[in-house]
Amino acid sequence: MAKATEPYAGLIQGLHHITLVTSNEEVNRRFYTEVLRLRRVKLTVNQDDIHHRHLFYADEKGTTGSAITFFEWPHMRPGRVGLGSPHHLSYTTPKFDSLPKWHSWLRQNKVSVDGPFVRDSRTSIYLRDPDGVTVEITAPNEGEVSQEYAQESFRSPPRVREITGDMKLTTFHHASPLTHDPEITGKFFDKFLGLTDKFVIPNPDQKGANILGIGSQVRPGFLRYLATPRPPEGYVGEGSIHHIAMAVDDDEAQQKILKRLKELGVENSGIIDRFWFHSLYFHDPDGNLLEIATRNPGYSADESPETLGTRLVLPKWLEPRRSEIESALKLTDADNRAKWPPNFPALHFPPEAIAK
């Protein structure tokens, strides 16, 4: 077990952002802002593929751990969940009573939604976004909640006219990649990244499968790996989770983790300046792409808090190429018409089982 005195221990605090692939900016924006009522906090381009957009949605303030981001890559084949292509992500809503309202609101918006599912001290509902990724919305239970009680609470949900403050999605609760061996994965996070808080529990949605929780003291289980001995190989495409970013406070913390990865021979990207944060990429033992990102400078580095995400912004080194970038985006849009409302994909059942 990593000792608290070891310089890399306790530096990772939780999730920073989760990045996915969408096929269409307009459908994606309408879903995440009009249906899930997040705020677009950044409209920019993919710095590794500058002719395609990178879209950021988060809570009102762009709080660390609330941002879901998308690379817009039209005309990709649909992704496949498996090793290297995570299963789902989970947002927190503060109150159990918000869940029946969310269920009702999503159905009013023609989104496929399933639940409630009581998960120990939480209850969850599940939906799929227009590109097909599974999104869980979870809330803490108030006291003991049985499956029967939860179902009864959903029996006659009110008609919802607007997402009220008590329903707002706040930060991520967890992300769920796949692993074939929870012991190896658990050791990787413990010995390589100083995340010593972990647990293994049975997966209630799949007989014989487990969940490996990895977390920090402040965010227990912010990663919940779905563990099964022979998971399918995954690939990233439309509707996939591309990578999962974890947060550190500052550059110093990130440097310490880089040093640790180098000492242990873990292949990594080195530190990359993304303008709004600094990034370090590497893979876990199952081929899932992970990132360590700093909290600062933050999304307000180049826009005022009031106008975040309202126009295309570029890091300063791409500003000289703005007209080329804008022309490329126009060309993409001409060939990639939006369809709203989309045909929302049907849900998998049970929601946290690994499909063969």
Ligand SMILES: [Fe+2]
């Ligand atoms: Fe989950």
Ligand SMILES: [Fe+2]
């Ligand atoms: Fe990222």
